[in-house]
Amino acid sequence: MxxxxxxxxxxxxxxLVEERHGHPLQLWQxxxxxxxxxxxxxxxxxxKDDGRVIGGAQILVRDLPWPFRAISYAPxxxxxxxxxxxxxxxxxxxxxxxxxxxxxxxxxxxxxxxLELGGSWVKGKYIMLAKTAAIDLTPDEDTIxxxxxxxKARQYIRKAGRNGVVCRPAVEADLDAxxxxxxxxxxxxxxxxxxxxxxxxxxxxxxxxxQLFVAEHxxxxxxxxxNITSANGTAFELWGGVNDEGKTLRANYLLKWTAIxxxxxxxxxxxxxxGLLNDGISEFKMLFANEPIYWVGTFDKPLSPWYHxxxxxxKIRSRxxxx
Numbered sequence: 458m459x460x461x462x463x464x465x466x467x468x469x470x471x472x473l474v475e476e477r478h479g480h481p482l483q484l485w486q487x488x489x490x491x492x493x494x495x496x497x498x499x500x501x502x503x504x505k506d507d508g509r510v511i512g513g514a515q516i517l518v519r520d521l522p523w524p525f526r527a528i529s530y531a532p533x534x535x536x537x538x539x540x541x542x543x544x545x546x547x548x549x550x551x552x553x554x555x556x557x558x559x560x561x562x563x564x565x566x567x568x569x570x571x572l573e574l575g576g577s578w579v580k581g582k583y584i585m586l587a588k589t590a591a592i593d594l595t596p597d598e599d600t601i602x603x604x605x606x607x608x609k610a611r612q613y614i615r616k617a618g619r620n621g622v623v624c625r626p627a628v629e630a631d632l633d634a635x636x637x638x639x640x641x642x643x644x645x646x647x648x649x650x651x652x653x654x655x656x657x658x659x660x661x662x663x664x665x666x667x668q669l670f671v672a673e674h675x676x677x678x679x680x681x682x683x684n685i686t687s688a689n690g691t692a693f694e695l696w697g698g699v700n701d702e703g704k705t706l707r708a709n710y711l712l713k714w715t716a717i718x719x720x721x722x723x724x725x726x727x728x729x730x731x732g733l734l735n736d737g738i739s740e741f742k743m744l745f746a747n748e749p750i751y752w753v754g755t756f757d758k759p760l761s762p763w764y765h766x767x768x769x770x771x772k773i774r775s776r777x778x779x780x
Contacts, residue, residue, distance in 0.1 A: 458506075458507060459504065459505065459506050459549065460504075460505050461502055461503070461504050461505070461549050461550070461552065461553045462502070462503055462505065463500055463501060463502055463503075463557075464501040464502070464503055464513075465501075467485040470484075470485050470501045470515075471484055471485050471666075471687075473503060473510060473513060474513075474515075474536060474687060474690070475687050475688050475689045475690060476689070477512065477536045477537060477538055478536070478687075478689055478690045478691075478726070479534070479536035479687060479690055480532075480533035480534065480536065480567075480568050480687065480690060480691055480693065481533075481666060481685040481686055481687040481690060481691055481692070481693050482515075482532040482533040482534070482685070482693065483514065483515045483531075483532070483533060483534050483535075483536055483687075484515075484666050484685065484687055485499075485501065485515070486662050486663050486664060486666045486667070486685070487515070487532065487666075487685060488501070488515050488517065489662050490655075490658060490659050490662050490663075491517055492517075493658055493662070494651070494654070494655045494658050496519050496520065497517040497518065497519050498517070498518045498519075499515060499516070499517055499518075500515070500516045500517075500518060500557075500558070501513065501514075501515050501516075502514055502515075502516055502550055502553050504545070504546045504549040504550065510538075511537060511538050511542050511545070511546060512535055512536055512537030512538060512542050512543070512545075512546035513534075513535060513536060513546065513550070514531040514534035514535035514536065514546070514547075514550045514565070515531060515532070515534060516529050516530070516531050516534075516550060516553075516554060516563070517529065517530045517531070517532065518554070518558045518560065521561070521767070524763055525561050525761070525763050525766075525767050526558075526559040526560065526561065526761070526763075527558050527559055527560045527561070528560055528561055528562060528564070528767070529554040529558060529560040529562065529563045529564065530563070530564040530565075530584065531550065531563065531564070531565045531566075532566070532584070532585070533566060533567060533568050533585070533693075534550075534565060534566075534567060535547050535550055535565060535567060536567075540569055540571075540572070543567060543569065543572055544572065544573055544574050544575065547563075547565055547574065547578075547756075547758070548575060548758075550563060550565075551563040551758040551760060554760060555760040555761075559761075560760050560761070561759070561760055561761040561763050561764045561767050562581075562757045562758060562759050562760055562761070562764050562767075563757070563758045563760065564581050564584070564755060564756070564757050565755070565756055565758075566583065566584065566585055566587070566752070566753075566754065566755040566756070567752070567753065568691065568729070568752050569752065569753050570750070570751065570752060570753060571753060572753045572756075574756060577758055577759070578756045578757070578758050579756065579757050579758075579759065580754065580755070580756060580757075581755040581756055581757035582755065582771070583754065583755040584755065585731075585732065585755075586731075586732035586733065586734070587751055587752045587753070587754045587755070588732065588733045588749050588750075588751055588752075589729055589730060589731060589732050589733055589749065589750050589751075589752065590729075590730045590733055590742050590743055590745070590746035590748075590749055590750060591727050591728060591729045591730065591746060591750050592604075592605075592717060592727070592728040592730075592745060592746055593726070593727065594692075594717070594720060594721040594725055594726050594727060594728055595726055598718065598721070601717065601721070602614075602714075604747070605744070605745050606743060606744060606745060606746055606747045607743075607744035607745070609744060610710060610744040610745055613707040613710035613711075614707075614710045614711050614714045616707050616710075617672070617706060617707040617708055617710055617711035618711055620674070620706045620707065621674055621675070621706075622672050622673070622674050622679070622706050622707070622708045622711050623672070623673055623674070624670055624671070624672045624673075624711055624712050624715040625670065625671060625673070626668075626669065626670055627669040627670060627671045627681065629660060631671055631678060631681075632656070632657060632660060634671075634678040635656075635669075635671065635678065635681045635683075635698075636653050636656060638678065638679075638680065638681060638698040638699065638700050638703075639656075639681070639696060639698045641698070641700060642697075642698030642699065642700075643698075646736065646737070646738060656683075656696070659683075659695075663685060666685050666686060666687070667683070667684070667685055667686075668683075668684040668685070668686050668692065668716060668719055668720065668723070669681065669682075669683045669684075670682050670683075670712055670715055670716055670719070671712075672699075672703060672708035672709065672711060672712040672715075673708075674702070674703075674706055674708065677702070679699065679700055679702050679703030679706065679708040680697070680698065680699035680700070680703040680708040680709045680712050681696075681697060681698060681712070682694065682696075682697040682709075682712050682713060682716045683695050683696040683697060684716055684720065686720050686723050686725050687725065688723055688724035688725065689724050689725070689726065690725060690726065690727070691725055691726070691727045691728070691729050692716070692717075692719075692720030692723070692725040692727070692728045692729065693729045693731055694716075694729065694730050694731040695731070697709075697712075699712075709741070713745060716728075717745075730742040730745065730746060733749055
């Protein structure tokens with residue numbers, strides 16, 4: 458018999474995620490960050506078959522004005538014992554959302570390359586890019602280094618070390634320098650940021666799941682890279698930046714290599730560089746990975762007659778903002 462229940466314990470939940478190679482955005486800490494800094498509530502739902510867990514999802518729920526009630530999103534979820542169970546787990550999680558939070562829809566975007574869902578699922582507007590690049594962490598260190606796509610990347614990793622660049626785990630006292638670099642990087646590359654308090658909350662909440670590194674030269678922080686990592690699963694790049702001195706000294710090359718090795722040491726089997734666009738940041742990422750990967754994309758399951766009206770309202774708002 459199939460049943461769906463909610464987990465209330467962080468250790469129990471994270472163990473379920475990591476045992477099934479779940480994505481780090483399914484870890485408890487990510488849900489806590491979204492809940493403590495925004496309009497979301499995090500629910501951790503498992504699906505059981507005859508008492509045995511076959512999968513689940515961390516579901517973020519956001520209240521909406523009447524009559525829509527709520528929307529639900531499982532970031533890079535759900536997860537399952539094997540990919541063949543994903544559709545079944547997704548349907549069960551959707552049923553839970555309809556029954557327990559009266560959601561108009563459930564949005565999913567699992568990090569898999571294929572997925573056969575039932576006919577009630579429809580293509581949804583993406584939150585995270587389906588096109589990404591990733592590095593297999595299962596070979597040994599030398600093989601990973603030799604497998605980096607660009608000879609230039611390998612050369613610059615070594616050059617940064619010769620230049621005196623040192624990489625280390627960040628501490629809380631580094632956050633001011635990190636955020637200053639991030640603001641400059643965002644201004645130069647034209648992407649939006651959360652308020653600084655969001656990143657400070659992430660530092661406080663992530664614990665061992667957060668892998669934040671800085672590259673420095675003679676005590677000056679030049680670059681940072683911030684990942685969230687699930688043991689037995691994926692290291693996922695969240696945020697990063699580099700200043701002009703760091704670019705000159707190739708600090709960001711050595712920093713990424715340091716993060717790759719740290720993820721492998723933690724037990725991750727995949728290093729996801731998190732999304733590719735047609736920009737300089739993506740070109741830098743592709744120096745490390747051999748070819749793009751295309752995850753299956755984003756799907757919505759309508760759970761209310763109001764879904765299509767809500768979806769239309771979102772499209773109108775988007776057009777108004779662009780105009």
